[in-house]
Amino acid sequence: MKPTTLKDLSRHLSLSTSTISRALLNHKNIHPETRKRVLEAAEMLGYQPNTTALNLRYGKSKSIGLVVPEMVTPFSANVLKGIQAFLNNIGYKVIILVSDESPDTERDNLTLLERFNVDGIILNLCHETYNQALYAQIMERGTPIVFFDRIPGNALDVSKVIVNDHIQASLMAEHLISTGCKRIVHLMGPPTVRNATERAAGYQRILVKHGIFDPELMVKTHGTTFGHGKEAVKELLKKGIAFDSIFAFTDTLAIGAMNYLLEQGIRVPEEVAICSFSGTELSTSVFPQLSSVEQPLKEMGEAAARLLMDKIQDSSSDSRTLVLDAKLIYRGSTARGSGKH
Amino acid sequence: MKPTTLKDLSRHLSLSTSTISRALLNHKNIHPETRKRVLEAAEMLGYQPNTTALNLRYGKSKSIGLVVPEMVTPFSANVLKGIQAFLNNIGYKVIILVSDESPDTERDNLTLLERFNVDGIILNLCHETYNQALYAQIMERGTPIVFFDRIPGNALDVSKVIVNDHIQASLMAEHLISTGCKRIVHLMGPPTVRNATERAAGYQRILVKHGIFDPELMVKTHGTTFGHGKEAVKELLKKGIAFDSIFAFTDTLAIGAMNYLLEQGIRVPEEVAICSFSGTELSTSVFPQLSSVEQPLKEMGEAAARLLMDKIQDSSSDSRTLVLDAKLIYRGSTARGSGKH
DNA sequence: TTGTTTTGTGGGAACGTTCCCAGCTCTTTG
DNA sequence: CAAAGAGCTGGGAACGTTCCCACAAAACAA
Numbered sequence: 253m254k255p256t257t258l259k260d261l262s263r264h265l266s267l268s269t270s271t272i273s274r275a276l277l278n279h280k281n282i283h284p285e286t287r288k289r290v291l292e293a294a295e296m297l298g299y300q301p302n303t304t305a306l307n308l309r310y311g312k313s314k315s316i317g318l319v320v321p322e323m324v325t326p327f328s329a330n331v332l333k334g335i336q337a338f339l340n341n342i343g344y345k346v347i348i349l350v351s352d353e354s355p356d357t358e359r360d361n362l363t364l365l366e367r368f369n370v371d372g373i374i375l376n377l378c379h380e381t382y383n384q385a386l387y388a389q390i391m392e393r394g395t396p397i398v399f400f401d402r403i404p405g406n407a408l409d410v411s412k413v414i415v416n417d418h419i420q421a422s423l424m425a426e427h428l429i430s431t432g433c434k435r436i437v438h439l440m441g442p443p444t445v446r447n448a449t450e451r452a453a454g455y456q457r458i459l460v461k462h463g464i465f466d467p468e469l470m471v472k473t474h475g476t477t478f479g480h481g482k483e484a485v486k487e488l489l490k491k492g493i494a495f496d497s498i499f500a501f502t503d504t505l506a507i508g509a510m511n512y513l514l515e516q517g518i519r520v521p522e523e524v525a526i527c528s529f530s531g532t533e534l535s536t537s538v539f540p541q542l543s544s545v546e547q548p549l550k551e552m553g554e555a556a557a558r559l560l561m562d563k564i565q566d567s568s569s570d571s572r573t574l575v576l577d578a579k580l581i582y583r584g585s586t587a588r589g590s591g592k593h
Numbered sequence: 594m595k596p597t598t599l600k601d602l603s604r605h606l607s608l609s610t611s612t613i614s615r616a617l618l619n620h621k622n623i624h625p626e627t628r629k630r631v632l633e634a635a636e637m638l639g640y641q642p643n644t645t646a647l648n649l650r651y652g653k654s655k656s657i658g659l660v661v662p663e664m665v666t667p668f669s670a671n672v673l674k675g676i677q678a679f680l681n682n683i684g685y686k687v688i689i690l691v692s693d694e695s696p697d698t699e700r701d702n703l704t705l706l707e708r709f710n711v712d713g714i715i716l717n718l719c720h721e722t723y724n725q726a727l728y729a730q731i732m733e734r735g736t737p738i739v740f741f742d743r744i745p746g747n748a749l750d751v752s753k754v755i756v757n758d759h760i761q762a763s764l765m766a767e768h769l770i771s772t773g774c775k776r777i778v779h780l781m782g783p784p785t786v787r788n789a790t791e792r793a794a795g796y797q798r799i800l801v802k803h804g805i806f807d808p809e810l811m812v813k814t815h816g817t818t819f820g821h822g823k824e825a826v827k828e829l830l831k832k833g834i835a836f837d838s839i840f841a842f843t844d845t846l847a848i849g850a851m852n853y854l855l856e857q858g859i860r861v862p863e864e865v866a867i868c869s870f871s872g873t874e875l876s877t878s879v880f881p882q883l884s885s886v887e888q889p890l891k892e893m894g895e896a897a898a899r900l901l902m903d904k905i906q907d908s909s910s911d912s913r914t915l916v917l918d919a920k921l922i923y924r925g926s927t928a929r930g931s932g933k934h
Numbered sequence: 935t936t937g938t939t940t941t942g943t944g945g946g947a948a949c950g951t952t953c954c955c956a957g958c959t960c961t962t963t964g
Numbered sequence: 965c966a967a968a969g970a971g972c973t974g975g976g977a978a979c980g981t982t983c984c985c986a987c988a989a990a991a992c993a994a
Contacts, residue, residue: 255735257980268944273982281942303710304654305980307645308949315656315686323673324874329664333691345656345688345709350674368686369644394596478878504878511880533665537819537845538879539852598950609974614952622972646950649979 256297265293276301303343315345316560317365317373319358321402322476323350325504326532327549328376331400334553335374339561344371353475355382362386366395372560374553376401379444384408396563400556401547402445411559413552413574417447417529420545420578421454424499424527427543427580429462431588433497433525437469439484439509441476441501448501451529455499468493473505481508489516497525497586503534506542510585525586531578540584547578597638606634617642644684656686657901658706658714660699662743663817664691666845667873668890669717672741675894676715680902685712694816696723703727707736713901715894717742720785725749737904741897742888743786752900754893754915758788758870761886761919762795765840765868768884768921770803772929774838774866778810780825780850782817782842789842792870796840809834814846822849830857838866838927844875847883851926866927872919881925888919 262269267286274282275290276299293299307313318335320328328348335346347368351358355378362383365373373390375397377383384404391397391410399412428436438455441448452470459465471488473480481500485508488495500506506528510520520526520540528535531547555574562569603610608627615623616631617640634640648654659676661669669689676687688709692699696719703724706714714731716738718724725745732738732751740753769777779796782789793811800806812829814821822845829836841847847869851861861867861881868884869876876883896915903910 258982259980269981270945270983271943274943277982279983281940283942286942300708302649302980303708304645304648305949306982308643308649308951308979309981309983311949313645315688323670324667326665329670329691332664332689336690340705343708345686347656347686348673348689349677350670364681367641367644367684478874507878511878511882514880533819534878537848537852537875539855541852599952600950610951611953611975612973615973618952620953622970624972627972643950646979647952649949649981650951650953652979 255302256294256299257302258299260297261290261293261299264297265289312371313369314343315347315368315370316557316564317361317368317370318346318348318375319351319361319365319373320348320376321351321353321358321378324477325502325530325534327530330532330549331376331553331556334550334555335557336553337550338554338557342561351378353378355379359383359386362390366390366393370395372564373397374556374560375399377404377445378402379442380405380446381444394567396560396567398556398560398563400552402447405446409571411563411571411573413555413559413576414447415545415547415552415576415578417450418454418457420580421451421499421529422458423580424529424543424545425455425458427582428497428499428525428527428586429458429464431525431586434464435466435469435495435497436464437471437485437488437495437498439481439498439500439505440470440472441505442474443472447529451501469495473501476502476504478504478508478511481505481510482512483508485509485512495524497521498527500526500528503528503530503532503542503544506544506585507534507538510538510542521585521588525588527586535581535583540587543583543586544581545578546581548576551576596643597635597640598643599640601638602631602634602640605638606630653712654710655684656688656709656711657898657905658702658709658711659687659689660692660702660706660714660716660718661689662692662694662699662717662719665818666843666871666875668871671873671890672717672894672897675891675896676898677894678891679895679898683902692719694719696720700724700727703731707731707734711736713905714738715897715901716740718745718786719743720783721746721787722785735908737901737908739897739901739904741893743788746787750912752904752912752914754896754900754917755788756886756888756893756917756919758791759795759798761921762792762840762870763799764921765870765884765886766796766799768923769838769840769866769868769927770799770805772866772927775805776807776810776836776838777805778812778829778836778839780822780839780841780846781811781813782846783815784813788870792842810836814842817843817845819845819849819852822846822851823853824849826850826853836865838862839868841867841869844869844871844873844883844885847885847926848875848879851879851883862926862929866929868927876922876924881928884924884927885922886919887922889917892917 258269261272275287349361358378403412440452471484473484510526527543529545535542535544599610602613616628690702699719744753781793812825814825851867870886872888876885
């Protein structure tokens with residue numbers, strides 16, 4: 253029942269463990285005949301190298317942590333896929349922890365990962381500055397961190413992978429305008445995450461350019477749940493602020509907003525067009541389906557994993573920032589007869 | 594930069610590693626004064642025990658695997674939370690792998706976990722029988738497996754945690770009938786997963802009891818995605834089979850079906866009421882919100898983790914089956930004036 | 935032939951812990 | 965007052981690997 257070890261093979265073949273090891277690892281200086289015998293015996297006894305022993309020997313845990321703000325959306329699951337596609341192949345395990353949009357929980361998650369002795373961490377943060385000092389400490393202590401999606405301020409010299417939020421947000425605003433929208437709300441999400449301000453900036457630039465920017469339509473939310481989206485729109489309606497479309501920071505905000513509108517009997521997209529920034533299956537799970545900026549989530553994960561491995565293999569290697577291309581997908585939620593003709 | 598080890602402390606305090614170890618673990622036979630000195634030095638030098646070394650010593654990897662069929666739904670994420678709530682506290686890491694509803698991928702995932710030397714596996718399977726032999730082999734080789742949600746046939750003596758599918762499905766059918774529904778479709782999901790047949794049986798029992806069972810309304814789907822739900826309903830409409838409500842095996846099937854109906858201009862719940870079996874945030878992310886049987890997912894995870902630890906600590910301990918209580922939640926998708934008055 | 939290189943093998947330290955055992959000193963006991 | 969016990973400490977094996985080193989035998993060079 254106990255798994256076979258090198259020593260078992262050693263006893264069984266009357267060879268030293270050194271020889272066995274060399275044969276198995278296909279090192280030089282091993283007689284072909286001996287090698288064959290060892291391989292056969294290993295096969296027969298079902299020998300599997302003990303990874304824990306290897307980890308101790310090499311001073312690695314062969315595991316990395318992934319810390320994400322939420323998991324009600326399949327966003328993180330898609331990123332995870334990319335990470336695993338790259339890391340599982342080379343024997344790395346990934347341990348995922350969810351912060352529930354709370355910087356304190358994020359803190360707990362990070363210290364837990366440190367206790368787990370992970371070789372590195374991939375992080376999508378909750379709050380741009382709150383835990384910045386902790387990130388620095390962890391890296392100081394020798395565990396590299398790579399960021400994606402929501403990244404920390406420039407003060408921290410780290411590798412990261414993002415999408416071009418500004419441009420994509422601009423393009424989405426242009427799209428709404430091209431369908432005839434004039435009063436475009438932006439649900440911008442909390443200003444404590446960089447992407448929120450980036451996307452808002454893109455939106456604002458285009459609206460200003462078209463001379464239809466109105467600060468009243470730029471609404472900050474405290475979070476990014478369905479509930480936050482709903483509350484924001486409820487507030488707008490209560491205040492009597494007119495709007496003909498909504499561009500939301502995330503799928504969840506957009507959907508929360510949309511469902512409240514539908515509940516109130518307001519038609520989408522006829523009366524209010526809606527779109528968002530994301531890239532998850534959620535945007536196609538509602539009716540009408542959401543137009544959105546789709547991010548290449550799997551590639552994002554893969555890139556982050558690659559950057560992390562660079563740091564793990566050579567801790568003094570330069571930090572790099574990867575900017576991936578997102579693409580706009582137009583769906584039912586913004587499909588109305590073009591406003592211009 | 595290198596982390597402090599026992600040996601470092603030993604050198605620093607001119608004490609043997611044995612004594613240091615005893616002091617740290619608070620064993621008997623240690624002088625209070627020595628203990629204090631050791632603790633202080635450990636604190637000062639930032640000593641953290643090396644988990645890999647401990648794992649080697651104790652012959653464990655202190656990690657378990659979680660294999661789930663899908664992650665587009667927050668179902669698995671919720672279960673994961675329960676598992677982690679229990680396991681992270683006692684120093685266990687959990688590695689999650691997704692099978693994408695493919696038994697072959699599930700196979701790969703399981704063998705990967707075995708290579709990772711996990712101490713145990715928690716599994717929500719894709720297909721009731723396909724990998725049954727593999728499960729047996731893995732357990733034979735010493736890695737316990739605990740099942741939840743979708744469980745294997747009775748041939749396998751394993752611990753598992755489920756909900757009372759039959760009863761809950763019956764109650765949901767009764768609910769639909771009480772709102773006046775007479776032509777109730779059941780989207781039953783693939784018959785290769787036990788819950789599908791369980792829930793279908795509950796549904797059928799009630800409809801037969803009320804004399805409104807029609808085999809035409811019992812439709813098997815090949816999978817459980819949005820797409821499968823949509824296709825099933827499309828087919829029903831094409832065949833001209835009349836129905837006034839749908840009870841779906843999962844949120845995803847229900848939503849896929851609902852969105853197609855809405856797309857066709859059919860009103861929900863006025864013309865067709867819809868409900869499902871699940872317990873995820875997905876059911877409240879659509880409009881109208883879905884009535885559904887909500888499973889206690891976090892508790893499910895916690896229970897599975899507990900059962901797994903029992904097996905890990907004593908591999909000969911008896912297998913147990915836990916049946917948890919789900920509860921019905923009525924929402925907009927079935928809210929129409931009661932049919933009886 | 936003798937010296938040098940190549941080829942193959944075994945011994946054993948090292949990774950960072952725990953824990954058994956031996957041994958020392960000091961107190962208690964009959 | 966010797967014997968027994970309690971309190972405390974150190975030595976070192978063990979967990980399962982890899983890999984450096986030493987060494988023997990064979991192959992090659994001169």
